[in-house]
Amino acid sequence: MKHVLSNRLIWPALVLVALLLANLAFNHSFFNIRLQNGNLFGPLVDILRNAAPVVLVALGMTLVIATRGIDLSVGAVAAISGSWASMHIISSGDPSSVRVVLTAVGVALLMALVAGAWNGFLVSVLGIQPIVATLVLMTAGRGLAQIITSEKILYPDNSPAYKLIGGGYLLAVPFSILLAGIIFGLTAILTRRTALGTLIEAVGVNPEASRLAGIRSRSIIWIVYLFAGLLAGLAGLMLTSNSTSADPNSIGLFIELDAILAVVIGGTSLAGGRFSLAGTLIGAFIIEAMNTFVIQAISARATDVFKACVVIAVMILQSPQARAMVTGAFRGRKRAVVVPAGSVVSPGSAAISAPAPATPDTADGHTAATSDSILTKSSGTTS
Amino acid sequence: MLSNTQSYADSPDGTGDRPVATPIVEMSGISISFPGVKALQNVAFRLFPGEVHSLMGENGAGKSTLIKALTGVYTIDSGSIRVAGNDVLFSGPGEAQNAGIATVYQEVNLVTNLTVAENIMLGREPRRFGMIDWRAMRKHSRKVLADLNLDIDPGSLLESHSIAVQQLVAIARAVDINAQVLVLDEPTSSLDAREVGELFTIIRKIRDSGVAILFVSHFLDQVYEISDRLTVLRNGELVSEHLVHDLPRIDLISKMIGKDLAALDELEEGTKREATERVSGGAFLHAEGVGKTGSIKPYDLEIHPGEVVGLAGLLGSGRTELARLLYGADKNDSGAITIKGEPVKLRSPRIALDNKIAFASEDRKAEGLIGDLTVRANIVLAMQSERGWLRQIPRKQQDELAEKYIKALDIRPTNPEALVRNLSGGNQQKVLLARWLITEPKLLILDEPTRGIDIGAKAQIQKLVASLSDEGMAVVYISAELEEVLRLSHRIGIMRDRVKIAEIVNQGVTVNDIMETIAAEAGQPA
Numbered sequence: 001m002k003h004v005l006s007n008r009l010i011w012p013a014l015v016l017v018a019l020l021l022a023n024l025a026f027n028h029s030f031f032n033i034r035l036q037n038g039n040l041f042g043p044l045v046d047i048l049r050n051a052a053p054v055v056l057v058a059l060g061m062t063l064v065i066a067t068r069g070i071d072l073s074v075g076a077v078a079a080i081s082g083s084w085a086s087m088h089i090i091s092s093g094d095p096s097s098v099r100v101v102l103t104a105v106g107v108a109l110l111m112a113l114v115a116g117a118w119n120g121f122l123v124s125v126l127g128i129q130p131i132v133a134t135l136v137l138m139t140a141g142r143g144l145a146q147i148i149t150s151e152k153i154l155y156p157d158n159s160p161a162y163k164l165i166g167g168g169y170l171l172a173v174p175f176s177i178l179l180a181g182i183i184f185g186l187t188a189i190l191t192r193r194t195a196l197g198t199l200i201e202a203v204g205v206n207p208e209a210s211r212l213a214g215i216r217s218r219s220i221i222w223i224v225y226l227f228a229g230l231l232a233g234l235a236g237l238m239l240t241s242n243s244t245s246a247d248p249n250s251i252g253l254f255i256e257l258d259a260i261l262a263v264v265i266g267g268t269s270l271a272g273g274r275f276s277l278a279g280t281l282i283g284a285f286i287i288e289a290m291n292t293f294v295i296q297a298i299s300a301r302a303t304d305v306f307k308a309c310v311v312i313a314v315m316i317l318q319s320p321q322a323r324a325m326v327t328g329a330f331r332g333r334k335r336a337v338v339v340p341a342g343s344v345v346s347p348g349s350a351a352i353s354a355p356a357p358a359t360p361d362t363a364d365g366h367t368a369a370t371s372d373s374i375l376t377k378s379s380g381t382t383s
Numbered sequence: 384m385l386s387n388t389q390s391y392a393d394s395p396d397g398t399g400d401r402p403v404a405t406p407i408v409e410m411s412g413i414s415i416s417f418p419g420v421k422a423l424q425n426v427a428f429r430l431f432p433g434e435v436h437s438l439m440g441e442n443g444a445g446k447s448t449l450i451k452a453l454t455g456v457y458t459i460d461s462g463s464i465r466v467a468g469n470d471v472l473f474s475g476p477g478e479a480q481n482a483g484i485a486t487v488y489q490e491v492n493l494v495t496n497l498t499v500a501e502n503i504m505l506g507r508e509p510r511r512f513g514m515i516d517w518r519a520m521r522k523h524s525r526k527v528l529a530d531l532n533l534d535i536d537p538g539s540l541l542e543s544h545s546i547a548v549q550q551l552v553a554i555a556r557a558v559d560i561n562a563q564v565l566v567l568d569e570p571t572s573s574l575d576a577r578e579v580g581e582l583f584t585i586i587r588k589i590r591d592s593g594v595a596i597l598f599v600s601h602f603l604d605q606v607y608e609i610s611d612r613l614t615v616l617r618n619g620e621l622v623s624e625h626l627v628h629d630l631p632r633i634d635l636i637s638k639m640i641g642k643d644l645a646a647l648d649e650l651e652e653g654t655k656r657e658a659t660e661r662v663s664g665g666a667f668l669h670a671e672g673v674g675k676t677g678s679i680k681p682y683d684l685e686i687h688p689g690e691v692v693g694l695a696g697l698l699g700s701g702r703t704e705l706a707r708l709l710y711g712a713d714k715n716d717s718g719a720i721t722i723k724g725e726p727v728k729l730r731s732p733r734i735a736l737d738n739k740i741a742f743a744s745e746d747r748k749a750e751g752l753i754g755d756l757t758v759r760a761n762i763v764l765a766m767q768s769e770r771g772w773l774r775q776i777p778r779k780q781q782d783e784l785a786e787k788y789i790k791a792l793d794i795r796p797t798n799p800e801a802l803v804r805n806l807s808g809g810n811q812q813k814v815l816l817a818r819w820l821i822t823e824p825k826l827l828i829l830d831e832p833t834r835g836i837d838i839g840a841k842a843q844i845q846k847l848v849a850s851l852s853d854e855g856m857a858v859v860y861i862s863a864e865l866e867e868v869l870r871l872s873h874r875i876g877i878m879r880d881r882v883k884i885a886e887i888v889n890q891g892v893t894v895n896d897i898m899e900t901i902a903a904e905a906g907q908p909a
Binding site for chain 2: 193194195196198199201202205206208209210211212213214215216220273274324
């Protein structure tokens with residue numbers, strides 16, 4: 001039990017379970033999953049599918065944040081890639097051709113990579129602060145997307161192949177869920193089966209010590225921005241493909257904030273260093289489960305307020321100070337029972353709980369302390 | 384060496400002639416543990432008004448932890464702290480300060496880009512009509528400084544002063560807030576002899592006014608000069624408390640390390656180097672006129688396999704700067720380096736690493752270890768970056784390497800998954816050494832490898848350097864402790880004011896000779 005509670009992921013996971021149960025209270029068929037035309041349907045499937053783009057963007061964001069960085073441009077990059085792919089498919093004359101779609105996807109992802117490379121260049125080579133460096137593309141990127149689409153809203157409807165990415169099914173499962181799952185697996189392999197994860201964490205914790213240990217931190221930082229750009233591009237394709245419209249002003253709007261939120265809820269510190277991909281995944285699901293709940297239980301307009309409440313709840317649960325307060329109060333009560341009244345010293349209660357009961361005279365602190373060693377040890381182990 | 388203070392430092396338990404018999408600080412049964420480390424176990428400590436009390440112990444003994452418990456940085460797991468007879472429970476440094484406990488850390492905890500006066504009055508600025516009364520602030524600060532006989536301009540920026548002066552300002556601030564307890568954690572580690580003297584004069588003055596001073600230093604001479612009483616810790620436990628004049632140095636050392644001195648001698652035995660014929664054969668590294676503007680003047684250095692070249696000089700003489708050039712941590716803008724006869728441009732640490740050069744920085748925390756990673760990850764880090772991120776060292780091999788070096792260097796705790804930041808200074812240094820040894824360097828540059836670590840670990844590290852050199856590794860050894868440089872080096876480069884003033888072969892050279900060379904007037908051939 002203690003081991004489970006000490007796991008950093010336990011609190012976000014509990015919040016997720018609570019949100020799902022809250023959904024169930026309003027919609028008794030919430031956990032129902034049915035097979036229709038050989039494909040899976042149901043509220044849970046919807047949550048997973050809607051979460052897929054955020055999962056992608058948040059995975060990239062996790063690695064960026066682990067290096068002490070941040071990428072504000074992911075929404076704009078998604079807009080660039082989504083609108084370019086849509087534009088290409090519509091203007092190709094043969095929207096249903098798989099070859100056209102593959103070209104569209106390939107070039108769009110290449111553009112996303114270039115965007116990531118640009119961010120990486122500004123941060124790692126020119127040494128510009130990440131928040132400023134990515135702000136450039138955050139604002140310029142949407143403008144670029146508008147230029148690509150000539151400020152029109154595009155409808156890349158009649159392309160089943162493109163539709164597959166965000167709205168289609170494969171083996172009864174929504175393709176976007178499969179895609180997000182595969183990307184999650186690949187990211188885990190990329191960071192944990194190679195040394196990339198450790199080196200990212202090293203650079204995030206102490207850049208100078210990492211440099212002196214021979215780590216090429218410049219290329220590590222470049223890699224994470226490239227990766228974040230690529231995944232943002234993929235998310236942009238998913239979003240436009242599912243909505244069958246490409247409005248450069250709204251594709252991936254504020255997705256960077258959802259992604260950052262997912263990362264932070266998942267327990268990765270904005271100060272850089274150790275990161276958790278599983279935590280990010282849970283974080284993205286929390287955000288989506290929350291959206292679903294608010295829409296059916298309250299009102300779509302209340303979404304942002306409710307989101308803020310859940311975020312505060314998770315933050316408080318993760319805060320070491322808050323946890324110390326909770327466990328401290330718990331420990332204090334426990335110790336009051338353990339320590340017999342009138343014992344020589346009651347060090348534990350003095351230390352943890354509020355004003356200590358008047359301790360009997362301990363003129364010679366040394367002997368008092370040593371004679372009391374068994375007591376102190378026992379109270380120490382409850383920590 | 385004992386100062387004139389012993390006359391009244393008699394029994395504190397009421398039988399002495401001092402009126403004060405009650406301690407101002409009384410800690411008992413203090414235990415603190417971190418994940419995987421029991422930092423303090425049931426430790427008691429007391430501090431009397433008007434005394435300088437030294438906390439002694441090797442690295443990892445728990446000195447810093449005890450201080451942090453007293454100053455509210457750490458929350459204690461169990462135990463009690465009484466200040467001036469009241470039980471207290473600090474949940475932060477601010478509360479400790481309000482209780483009259485002021486701390487001056489090794490790294491000065493002031494705001495360097497404010498003026499001296501602003502730092503002294505920070506958070507307590509005198510006000511007039513709701514605005515800060517700058518004139519009153521300067522006037523008051525001037526008075527505080529003058530009371531301590533300090534000649535510092537209150538209007539000057541703190542960062543324009545040396546660390547020594549900054550420390551004195553921190554002490555002045557503590558005095559001004561009427562601190563009853565002043566904690567000085569390694570205040571002398573970056574001061575020269577004259578500055579230490581000034582500091583001690585002020586410490587005595589404050590002590591005589593009735594303030595209790597907790598003093599921590601690795602320099603035994605200083606401890607014996609300034610302290611009235613000392614408490615010895617070992618491995619997170621209390622060993623004993625003594626009046627300084629009751630405890631001869633030898634006994635103190637054996638209490639600190641838990642061994643007698645014969646064992647200590649044995650530890651250091653066999654590390655004594657003499658100038659040998661190691662210079663035969665080709666040089667591993669040859670640097671000609673290597674320098675960097677504003678950092679170090681051109682320096683010639685030749686080092687052969689198996690040779691230890693010591694760098695001696697005072698703080699700021701350019702030793703570290705040279706080491707950083709040889710490792711590519713900074714880029715040289717003059718001179719050339721050849722390795723085994725091949726010209727090499729050491730543009731980055733990575734290139735140096737590829738050329739089998741390793742560098743352990745003097746600043747372990749900022750430039751050495753990755754605190755939030757495990758001992759294992761830190762040990763394999765350089766080897767991993769050498770291989771590139773794509774080829775991860777298999778976990779099994781990582782475990783084997785970590786285990787091997789934890790055992791070989793006696794790293795404690797022995798758990799490879801403990802976070803490095805929870806280790807003591809000496810053990811952190813060993814982790815750093817392990818990281819470099821794994822890369823099997825041909826040239827190992829050690830900058831102050833024994834600074835701030837305990838005697839036992841010091842001897843272990845010196846012995847290790849000696850045996851590495853016997854196995855054919857070239858070593859550049861930098862230390863402020865001339866005895867160490869002298870014991871280990873075959874040749875010694877002596878530096879002053881960022882230039883090499885002499886290079887001597889270590890044959891019949893004494894510490895005095897080196898000091899005289901350093902002290903010789905500039906311009907005179909040494």
